[in-house]
Each structure stands twice: as C-alpha cells, then as structure tokens.
Amino acid sequence: MSVMSKVEADAGASAAPAGAAVMQTDNGQVRAPVIEARGLSKRYGQHWAVRDLDLVLHEGEIFGLLGPNGAGKTTTILMLLGLTDATAGSVRVLGHDPWREPLAVKSAVGYLPENVGFYDDLTGRQNLLYTARLNGLPEEEAARRIQGLLETVGLTGAADRPVRVYSRGMRQRLGLADVLVKSPRIVILDEPTLGIDPAGIREILDLIARLAREERVTVLISSHLLHQVQQICHRVGIFVGGRLIAHGSVAELSQKLAGGAPLVVDVDLAARSDVSRARGLLAGLDGVSRVEADPDGARLQVHCSRDVRAALARALLEHGIDLVGLAVHTYGLDDIYHRYFQGGDAGEQRGRDAAERRPA
Amino acid sequence: MSSVAATRPSGVRRRPLVGSAGLAAVYRKELADHLSGWRFLVLAALVILSGVAAAYVAARTLSDTLAAAGELDAFVFLRLYTTGSTTLPPFTFFVAVLAPLLGIALGFDGINGERNRGTLSRLVSQPIHRDAIINGKFLAGLAVITLMLAVLVLLVGALGLQLMGVAPTLEEFLRLVAFVGVSIVYVAFWLSLALLCSTLLRQTVASALTALAVWLFFSLFAGLLFGLIADAVAPVTDPLDPQQVLRRTMWETNLGRLSPTLLYEEAVQTLLNPQVRSLGPLLLEQVVGAVAGAALPLGQSLLLIWPHLTALVALTIVCFAAAYIAFMRQEIRAW
Numbered sequence: 001m002s003v004m005s006k007v008e009a010d011a012g013a014s015a016a017p018a019g020a021a022v023m024q025t026d027n028g029q030v031r032a033p034v035i036e037a038r039g040l041s042k043r044y045g046q047h048w049a050v051r052d053l054d055l056v057l058h059e060g061e062i063f064g065l066l067g068p069n070g071a072g073k074t075t076t077i078l079m080l081l082g083l084t085d086a087t088a089g090s091v092r093v094l095g096h097d098p099w100r101e102p103l104a105v106k107s108a109v110g111y112l113p114e115n116v117g118f119y120d121d122l123t124g125r126q127n128l129l130y131t132a133r134l135n136g137l138p139e140e141e142a143a144r145r146i147q148g149l150l151e152t153v154g155l156t157g158a159a160d161r162p163v164r165v166y167s168r169g170m171r172q173r174l175g176l177a178d179v180l181v182k183s184p185r186i187v188i189l190d191e192p193t194l195g196i197d198p199a200g201i202r203e204i205l206d207l208i209a210r211l212a213r214e215e216r217v218t219v220l221i222s223s224h225l226l227h228q229v230q231q232i233c234h235r236v237g238i239f240v241g242g243r244l245i246a247h248g249s250v251a252e253l254s255q256k257l258a259g260g261a262p263l264v265v266d267v268d269l270a271a272r273s274d275v276s277r278a279r280g281l282l283a284g285l286d287g288v289s290r291v292e293a294d295p296d297g298a299r300l301q302v303h304c305s306r307d308v309r310a311a312l313a314r315a316l317l318e319h320g321i322d323l324v325g326l327a328v329h330t331y332g333l334d335d336i337y338h339r340y341f342q343g344g345d346a347g348e349q350r351g352r353d354a355a356e357r358r359p360a
Numbered sequence: 361m362s363s364v365a366a367t368r369p370s371g372v373r374r375r376p377l378v379g380s381a382g383l384a385a386v387y388r389k390e391l392a393d394h395l396s397g398w399r400f401l402v403l404a405a406l407v408i409l410s411g412v413a414a415a416y417v418a419a420r421t422l423s424d425t426l427a428a429a430g431e432l433d434a435f436v437f438l439r440l441y442t443t444g445s446t447t448l449p450p451f452t453f454f455v456a457v458l459a460p461l462l463g464i465a466l467g468f469d470g471i472n473g474e475r476n477r478g479t480l481s482r483l484v485s486q487p488i489h490r491d492a493i494i495n496g497k498f499l500a501g502l503a504v505i506t507l508m509l510a511v512l513v514l515l516v517g518a519l520g521l522q523l524m525g526v527a528p529t530l531e532e533f534l535r536l537v538a539f540v541g542v543s544i545v546y547v548a549f550w551l552s553l554a555l556l557c558s559t560l561l562r563q564t565v566a567s568a569l570t571a572l573a574v575w576l577f578f579s580l581f582a583g584l585l586f587g588l589i590a591d592a593v594a595p596v597t598d599p600l601d602p603q604q605v606l607r608r609t610m611w612e613t614n615l616g617r618l619s620p621t622l623l624y625e626e627a628v629q630t631l632l633n634p635q636v637r638s639l640g641p642l643l644l645e646q647v648v649g650a651v652a653g654a655a656l657p658l659g660q661s662l663l664l665i666w667p668h669l670t671a672l673v674a675l676t677i678v679c680f681a682a683a684y685i686a687f688m689r690q691e692i693r694a695w
Contacts, residue, residue, distance in 0.1 A: 081485055083692050107487035117478020119393075133385035134486040178482065 034059050034186055034218045035080060040089035042075050049075040051242045053089070057186075057220060062212050064229045065222040067239035073222040074114060076239070077188050080220075081111055094185065107135065110179030110217075114190040116171065120164035124155055124174050127163060128181055135182040142181070149177040153207060169200035176207060180215065187211075188220045193228060201225075205232050265309055267316075268325030269298040278321050285311055301329060382488025386496025387503075394504045399465050404508055407458045408515065414451040415516040418443035419523035426524070434655060435634055437528040438535060440520040441513075442632050451516060452628050455509075455543060456621070457579065462508065463547040464571045466501040467554030469564040470494070471687060476564065481692055494555065494687045498680060501551045502544070509543050531634075534658055539631050542665075545672045546624040550575065552680035559686045578621040586615040606641060613640045617668075620675050627665040627672070634661060 035057040042050040050072040057063050065073050078084040080091055082098030082105055091098055098105040118127045125146060132142035150159045153173040158166065166174065172192060179187055189208065193201040209232040212219045223229040230236055230250055237247035246253055269278055275293050282302055283291045290303040302312065309326055316323050394400045418440050426436070444450035471494065474480040483493060513536055521527065528536070553574060557567035590612035596604045616622040630636045634655035638646075656664070 078692065083481075083484060103487045103489070106485055109485070111482070111485035113478065113481040113485070115478050116482060119477070119479060121393075130385065130389055131482075131486060133388070134382055134483070134488050136381040136487075182487070 032059055033057065034094055035220070036092045037076075037080070038090050040076070040079060040091060041087045042072070042079060042084065043087040048242050050079070053244050055237065055244060055247075057218055059185075059218055060212070060216055061234045062209065062219040062221065062232055064226075064233035064236040065220060065239055066224070066226045066229065066236050067222075068224050071224075071239045072242040073239055074190055077111070077190055077220070077222060080188065081105065081109060107182060108184055109186045109188060110182055110184035112175045112179045112187070112189045112192055114194060116175040116178075118163040118166075118171065118174065118178075121162055123160045123162055124166065124170075124177075125150065125159045127174065128178055131178050131181045137181070145181065145183075146177070149180055152180075152211070153177045169196050169203070172196060172200075172204055173207070176204070176211070180211065183215075184217055186218045186220070188222075190222045191224070192221060193223060193225055201228050205229065208232060263304050263307060264329040265302045265304060265307075265312065266325065266327050266329045267300040267302055267312060267323065269300070269316075270322035270324050272298045274298070274321045275300065277319070278316060281315055281319055281321075282312060285315060287311070382486070382492040383496050383499075386488070386492050387500050390497050390500030391503055394466060394500060400462075400504060403458070403462045403465050407454065407462060407508065408512055410454040410458065411451050411512050411516060412519060414444070414448050414454055415440055415519055416523070417445045417448045418450060419520050421445055423524050426526075435532060436524070436526050437517075437520060437532045438632050438634075440516065440524070441536075441539070452632065455512070456625060456628065459505075459509070459543060459547045460550040460575050460579075460621075463501070463505060463550030464554045464568065464575060466504060467497070467551045468558055468568040468571050470497045470501075470555045471558040471683075472562055472567055473558065473564050475562075484692055490688060491684065494559075494684055498552065498555060501555075502548055505547045505551065506544050509540050509547070513540050531658055535631050535634070535661070538658070538662065539628060542624065542627050542631065542669065542672070545669070545676060546620065549620050549672060549676040549679060552676050552683060556679050556683035556686070559683045559690070578619045582619045582621065583616065586612055586619075589615055606643075609641045617671070620672060623668045623671055627668040630661050630665045634658075636661070637664070639664065 033056045035055065037053050037055040040050060040053040040055070041048060053076060055076075065076065067073055075084065079086050080093060080098060082100075082102040085099050093105045094108055096104045118124075119130070122130070128146045128149070129142060132146060137145070147156075150156045153176055155170060155173055155177065158170060163171065163174065176189075176192070179189070187208075192208065193204055196204060205228060208219060208221070211217065212232075221229055221233065226236075233250075235247060235249055236253065237244050238253070239245070246256055248256070267278070267282070269275060275298055279291050279293050279300060282288055282300065285308060287306050287308045288302055288304045292301040292303070294300070302308070307328070309328070313323060313326055421443055422436060422439055441451045444453065471480070474483060474493075480493075484490060517528065517536070550571070554567065554571040557570045558564070561567040561570060590608050594604070594607040594611045596608050598604060626639050630639065634657075637650070637656050637660075
C-alpha cells in the first residue's frame with residue numbers, strides 16, 4: 001500500500017463510527033473487517049446508481065445485499081471488485097484499494113456474476129481448469145482442487161460433459177465451484193438464485209452456507225429475493241434507489257421498522273362499529289403510546305412500551321367490546337418486503353422516503 | 361468437502377501475481393479454441409484446397425511450357441504461385457481474397473462473444489491484467505494465421521517440387537518467406553479490424569458483417585471509387601495529353617494506396633515477380649538503358665515495397681490500438 005492510500009485508510013478509519021471497525025463475536029474473538037466502504041457513490045450521467053454507501057463486512061459473515069432490481073447492487077459489487085471506479089468515497093477490500101490494486105483484490109475475491117456464463121463447448125471441468133490457469137494455479141494442484149470442488153457441488157457425474165447440456169441449476173453450481181477455485185477469502189454472489197426452481201434455490205443456499213462455514217469465507221450475496229436469501233444471512237442490508245436504507249440482522253430490522261416502540265399489539269374486534277370507542281379507551285391505558293385503527297377492518301394496532309395484552313383484554317371486556325384476537329405484532333419479512341421492495345418505482349420512492357426519515 | 365478444506369492455503373497468498381500467467385492462459389485457451397473450432401477448419405480447408413488447386417494447375421501449365429521451351433526460365437519456382445490459367449486464377453489471388461476472411465473469422469466475436477455468453481465478467485474478475493484478454497486473443501489469432509500461411513506455402517512448394525521437379529533457389533526461398541511475412545501482416549490487419557468491431561459492436565453478427573463490409577469495400581469497390589475520384593479531380597479531356605493522363609494516373613495510384621488490399625497486392629506482385637521494378641506509372645525516359653525483363657535483386661524489391669510494408673504494419677497497429685483502448689475503457693456492464 002502506498003503512503004498516500006495508507007493515510008487515506010487511516011483517515012477513513014478515524015472517521016468511521018466507533019465500534020464499526022472491529023466486531024466482537026459471541027465467543028469474544030475479534031473479527032477484522034474484510035470489506036470497508038465509506039461514502040461510496042457512483043454516478044452515471046445524472047443518475048446516482050449508488051449514493052453514500054457505508055458498509056463494513058467482517059470476516060466469516062454472510063451478508064445479504066437485498067433490494068429490488070435496479071437498486072444499485074451490481075454497481076456496488078463492481079466497485080468492490082475494482083471493475084468500475086467510484087465517483088466518490090473509498091473502498092478497502094482486505095486492506096487494498098480495488099481500483100489501484102485490482103490484482104491483489106481479484107486474487108482474493110471470488111465473484112459469481114449475475115447470469116454467469118461458461119464456454120459451452122468445453123466441459124465443466126475444462127471451464128474450471130481455465131479459471132485455475134488464469135489464477136496461476138499449478139496444474140496438479142488445480143486438478144486436485146477442481147475434483148474436490150466438483151464433489152462439493154455435486155457435479156462429478158456431469159463434470160466431463162460439455163456445459164451446453166447443463167441445466168440452469170447445474171450452471172449455477174458450476175459457478176459456485178468456479179468462484180471457489182482460487183481459494184478466495186471473500187465470495188461475492190450476484191443474484192445466485194435467479195431463474196432456479198425453489199428446490200434448486202434451497203440447494204444452492206444450503207451449499208453457500210456450508211461453504212461459508214467450512215471454507216471460512218466471507219460471503220456477500222446480492223438478491224431481490226429477500227425471503228429465500230435471508231435464511232442464510234447473518235446480516236442483511238436493504239438497498240433501494242442507490243442507498244442502503246437499513247442494515248442489520250432481520251430481528252434488528254423488524255425492530256427498526258416498528259419505529260422505536262418495543263411492542264405493537266394487534267387487536268381484532270368482533271364488530272367494526274366498536275373500533276372508534278375501543279380506540280379512545282385503549283389510548284388512555286397506562287403504557288400505551290399510540291393506537292392506530294385500520295380504516296377498512298376491525299383491527300387496531302396498539303403501540304406500547306411494555307406487554308399490555310392482559311390489561312387491554314380486561315379493559316375491552318369491561319366495556320362490553322367483544323374481542324376476537326389479540327397478538328403481538330412482529331414486523332416480519334413480509335412487512336420489510338412490502339415496505340421497501342414491491343411496486344418498482346413506487347417502492348423505490350417509499351424507500352427514499354424511508355431513507356430520509358431514517359434517524360442519523 | 362474435507363479435501364477442499366484441506367487444500368485451502370492458510371491465510372497467506374502463495375502465488376506471486378504475475379500478469380503474464382494470465383496472458384499465457386488466455387493465449388492457450390484461444391489457440392485451442394481456434395484449432396478445434398469448425399470455423400477455422402472450414403476456412404483453412406477452403407484456403408488450402410483452392411490454393412493447392414491453383415498451384416496444381418500452374419504446375420501443369422509450367423511443365424508443359426518447360427517441356428516445349430526445353431530450357432529453364434528464371435524464377436520458375438515463383439511462377440508456381442503467380443501463374444493462373446483460363447480456368448483458375450493464380451495461388452496469390454486465392455490467398456489475397458480468402459486469407460482476410462480467415463482473419464475476420466478468428467476475430468469477429470473475440471470480445472462481444474465473451475460478453476454475450478456471460479463469460480467476460482467472469483474473466484475480468486480473475487487476477488489478470490485486463491489487456492491480457494485482448495492481447496491473448498490477438499496473439500492466438502496471429503499464431504493460427506502464421507501456422508496456416510506457412511503450411512499452405514510449404515504445401516504448394518512440395519507440390520511444385522513433385523510435379524515440376526524444379527527446386528527453388530535461395531533467392532526464391534527468401535522471396536517466399538517474405539511473401540509469407542507480408543501475408544501475415546495483411547491478415548493480422550483484418551484480425552485486428554475484426555477485434556475492433558467485436559469490441560465496439562454488441563452483436564457478433566453485426567461485427568462480422570461490418571468487418572466483411574469493409575473487406576468487400578476494399579476488395580471490390582475501392583478501386584472503382586478511387587478511379588471515379590481521380591476522374592473528378594484530374595479529368596482527362598484530351599487522351600493524347602501526357603500531362604493530363606499522368607496526373608490522373610498519379611491520383612488513382614496514390615488514392616489506391618489508402619487501401620490495405622491494394623498495398624498488399626502490390627507488395628506480393630513485387631516480391632513474387634522479380635521483374636517488377638516500379639509500382640505506378642513509368643515514363644519512357646526512365647527506362648532508357650534498362651535491360652528488358654531483367655530481375656531485381658531481393659533487396660531492391662524489398663526497398664520498392666518498404667513503404668507498403670510500413671503502411672500495412674501501421675494500419676494493423678492502429679486497428680489493434682483502437683480495439684485495445686476501446687476495450688480497456690469499456691465498462692464491463694456497458695450494455
């Protein structure tokens with residue numbers, strides 16, 4: 001690393017929020033950050049594909065970069081790999097600047113592009129061998145490693161058939177093997193589940209999780225399929241309209257979505273006519289901060305600081321309001337999905353609104 | 361799985377980062393692809409069949425002439441390559457027409473083919489210098505061209521030896537080597553033009569057609585066009601006025617030298633016909649005292665076509681440099 005970029009790196013680290021540079025694991029080990037992006041931005045013409053992205057990935061974690069199509073996920077990945085230069089901001093991958101030291105980064109990062117392609121006339125094994133040669137692996141070691149990887153991804157039977165006869169799922173598995181040929185420390189997968197049937201998706205994701213565990217690699221998965229991908233992610237980031245509007249574990253995101261209130265209780269009434277009366281009644285209870293009514297149904301959402309379900313039920317019954325349901329509302333993935341992902345432009349607009357509302 | 365984990369290096373990168381390893385890998389892969397691909401096989405078969413057929417006809421004609429004349433003509437071995445008949449044009453004609461097609465076939469899908477297959481993004485994310493990709497492709501194409509032209513010329517030579525029983529002199533051999541060299545440069549021009557098209561155009565069909573259109577233009581229409589321009593710029597009102605005729609001829613000749621095809625044809629003509637002593641108009645006063653039909657030594661022939669060679673090499677370099685720069689500046693996701 002040159003003196004100049006060292007200075008930059010130090011400056012970047014000092015500007016980082018406290019505690020972001022290292023992360024304590026459950027057993028007290030300190031994990032070093034392997035990918036650090038600070039204020040990363042990319043502009044195409046007038047359009048900001050990525051804006052002010054701050055992202056820290058720690059060793060051994062699986063991070064899901066989730067967002068609708070066109071959110072800037074692929075652009076972010078290309079900047080991390082040094083395949084596109086950033087308009088602003090800085091990136092360090094294993095301490096290297098991908099734009100200035102692309103070979104150092106590319107030899108440690110395996111990248112599975114969206115719609116990965118292979119040389120159709122070559123066999124799966126030959127395709128992997130080419131990658132091994134490009135990485136400068138000695139032939140014998142390459143052959144051994146490729147055999148092991150083919151076993152891992154379950155392609156030994158088809159290894160010596162031309163890729164042209166492979167199914168979509170087989171290609172994707174070959175892609176995973178291809179990414180691992182270089183023994184990467186970081187694996188970046190761009191939409192790895194695209195165009196695969198549900199059983200295939202499960203298989204691929206299990207494989208990714210297993211590889212991350214056994215090969216001890218850091219994995220960055222980009223996807224618009226929140227539901228499937230989050231199962232194997234330690235942390236996810238919601239990426240909409242070029243901005244990372246939220247990140248953390250799924251539980252943390254639910255928490256954030258709840259707007260800071262620790263608890264929301266869904267109250268289902270028997271009759272719609274009781275709604276306004278119940279609303280007034282519940283709002284006055286101790287521990288309740290806010291009550292929202294669903295205009296179309298007989299449901300109330302009670303935001304409260306502690307679990308007041310027993311008190312709610314008692315109060316409603318005492319006033320003769322029939323109660324048919326009472327449950328703690330969890331902000332699940334569906335809410336996250338509906339809030340940020342769906343509806344294309346409208347979804348992005350909501351995402352942007354959310355980003356602006358997001359507390360600093 | 362355990363085997364994979366076992367081979368994983370512990371933390372430290374064990375390989376030095378050598379860019380040339382990437383170039384060698386790309387070169388090997390491309391060379392193997394070319395040599396086993398139907399595209400190369402079809403074109404090589406076409407070039408070799410037509411070339412050998414032309415040489416065969418030439419050899420028969422020449423041996424008849426030899427038998428009738430009873431004495432050895434100078435440079436009879438070279439005539440094997442330049443003699444045509446009423447049924448078949450000479451060997452050099454086939455090389456001049458078909459070899460550019462080989463160059464185009466080897467290069468037209470070099471970059472956009474990788475892009476369309478989705479292999480380019482995988483390729484550029486490997487630890488190789490980006491230019492290793494385009495350099496490797498060019499060098500592999502060049503190797504295939506060299507191989508094919510050398511084999512072709514040797515094959516025809518062997519055929520000539522067999523049919524005519526005349527061995528080439530050293531000078532003839534050197535002239536043939538020079539001919540192969542010039543042809544390689546010429547085909548390399550078409551290869552780099554095709555690579556340029558494949559870098560700039562998205563569809564492989566579009567880049568193939570564009571390169572073919574350029575080839576067609578220079579092979580067929582450029583001569584007509586240059587003639588028309590010469591007529592317009594320097595019209596000959598009186599066919600008996602030598603000044604006017606000379607001016608028009610000079611215009612046509614010099615315009616023609618913008619065309620790689622004409623440059624190549626003139627260079628080949630000079631190399632394989634030692635009697636050629638001037639390219640372009642020759643005034644009567646310039647040939648006063650010249651021995652009619654006397655051959656130029658190889659050095660003088662080379663001197664005559666040196667500008668042609670320089671221009672051909674320059675054209676090739678310009679085309680390849682344009683492809684190189686375009687490729688290096690391209691966004692991987694540009695399309």
